[in-house]
Amino acid sequence: xxxxxxxxxxxxxxxxxxxxxxxxxxxxxxxxxxxxxxxxxxxxxxxxxxxxxxxxxxxxxxxxxxxxxxxxxxxxxxxxxxxxxxxxxxxxxxxxxxxxxxxxxxxxxxxx
Amino acid sequence: xxxxxxxxxxxxxxxxxxxxxxxxxxxxxxxxxxxxxxxxxxxxxxxxxxxxxxxxxxxxxxxxxxxxxxxxxxxxxxxxxxxxxxxxxxxxxxxxxxxxxxxxxxxxxxxx
Numbered sequence: 001x002x003x004x005x006x007x008x009x010x011x012x013x014x015x016x017x018x019x020x021x022x023x024x025x026x027x028x029x030x031x032x033x034x035x036x037x038x039x040x041x042x043x044x045x046x047x048x049x050x051x052x053x054x055x056x057x058x059x060x061x062x063x064x065x066x067x068x069x070x071x072x073x074x075x076x077x078x079x080x081x082x083x084x085x086x087x088x089x090x091x092x093x094x095x096x097x098x099x100x101x102x103x104x105x106x107x108x109x110x111x112x
Numbered sequence: 113x114x115x116x117x118x119x120x121x122x123x124x125x126x127x128x129x130x131x132x133x134x135x136x137x138x139x140x141x142x143x144x145x146x147x148x149x150x151x152x153x154x155x156x157x158x159x160x161x162x163x164x165x166x167x168x169x170x171x172x173x174x175x176x177x178x179x180x181x182x183x184x185x186x187x188x189x190x191x192x193x194x195x196x197x198x199x200x201x202x203x204x205x206x207x208x209x210x211x212x213x214x215x216x217x218x219x220x221x222x223x224x
Contacts, residue, residue: 031210040120042199042214043156056211091155101212103155 002026004104006092012110013082020078021107025094032075033093033101034067036060043091049075050097082111115139116215118200124221129190133218135183135200142202144210145176147185150197150217159185159198190222 005024013019025032030051035043046065047057051072061067064082069075079086089108093101118135125131137145145162160167162174162183173186183200200215 033211035212040216042116042201042216043212045211045213048211095210097210099210100158101210103157105155 004092004094004102006090006104006107008107009105010108010110012112014112015082015084017082018078018080019082019109020076021090021092021109023075023077023092023094023104025073025075025092026102027073029094029096029102030072031095031097031101032069033095034075034077035091035093035103037089037091037106038087046077079109082109084111087111113138114216115213116200116202118198118215118218120216120218122219122221124223125190126223127190127192129222130186130188131190131220132187133185133198133200133220135185135215135218137181137183137200137202137213139202139213140178140181142213144203145174145183146201146212147172147174147183148199148201148214150199152196156199156214187220190220192222192224195220195222 007022033048034046037043049069064080067077089106091106092104095101116137147159148156149159150156162176166175171188175184197217197219199217
């Protein structure tokens, strides 16, 4: 299966800890997106990369959040000093330029 | 006001029924429109794009009214497997990077 993959699928952490998620996009997709989804809501855009360049960040992406895509392939999303309000599903998507976005299965974060 | 608004439902319909979902969006500069389907605890998957002339894919028909900033999805002959949350999606608001803005979703439950 060459779809978008995300690891870990689930993460439980204590408030104040740092967490890092990984996304492997569909190969050859040069765009990679991060979204966050809370229960009963649609996904909300966080940030996106074209190749290794981070081109846009949402106001939702506070300074505790950082994302990288160092070689233009996989991406990581790190949350520092987690808060209970960070509990959500973190979704990664990839696409070719202006094409359909394909989503990964998500990483479900629970902050205790 | 949310950028993309949907009736959250749930819509409870019997098998074989026809059901329609509506959605309004606030950014008149939006360029692309989609319906995504999301099963419980799964990632969103593209159901269909929505074109100005209206388009059909099997039992599904999508319509777009740019003047009213209104999008609809019609499902005919509902199947049990259609039970899911349907997300209305537009690109933007900046149209940069093909960022998607999601509505909160409309939940459909098809019963025998």
